[in-house]
Amino acid sequence: MERALIEAASAAARGEIPVGAVVTDADGAILAACGNEVEARSDPTAHAEILALRAAAARRGGKFLPGCTLTVTLEPCPLCAAAISLFRIDRLMFGAYDPKSGGIEHGPRVLAHPTCHHRPDIVGGVAERECAELITGFFKNLRNPANSAGR
Secondary structure, three states: OHHHHHHHHHHHHOOOOOOEEEEEOOOOOEEEEEEOOHHHHOOOOOOHHHHHHHHHHHHHOOOOOOOOEEEEEEOOOHHHHHHHHHOOOOEEEEEEOOOOOOOOOOOOOHHHOOOOOOOOEEEOOOOHHHHHHHHHHHHHHHHOHHHOOOO
16 A cells, blocks of 8 residues: 555646555566556546556556456545456455545445456455545645635
8 A cells, every 4th residue: 555655645746636556466566556647648537546457457468467456545436446347356455435436335336236247355444544634635735725826
């Protein structure tokens, strides 16, 4: 989670919503680490999870990621939850829960749906306080009128 938090902080520094994701193999080696790039790419699907999953699969030379763990700072949204299933990730670890936009423990609970083809092991709430503080601080700063002067 430490590396995912670094990626999230880097995303925040670039003006992106601070979400970081890391894919590790069965030995714990990092295959990919990414932060959100939605604004930079003008792509609403450029979520940290999607970017990390794609990069890890490219590095491995295949479309599936068996034996891998995805660690992300925020509960994945429904789009990312579906991607996690499609990439066949063995384990999902996430930090902060997302009652508004989450797709794992909240909202549609994509991976719990009976038609889901692959469901990884899921561990939520990892370093939850640090992950939540990063994202709530980002939005608090964004809403601060003193920070929006000149925009």
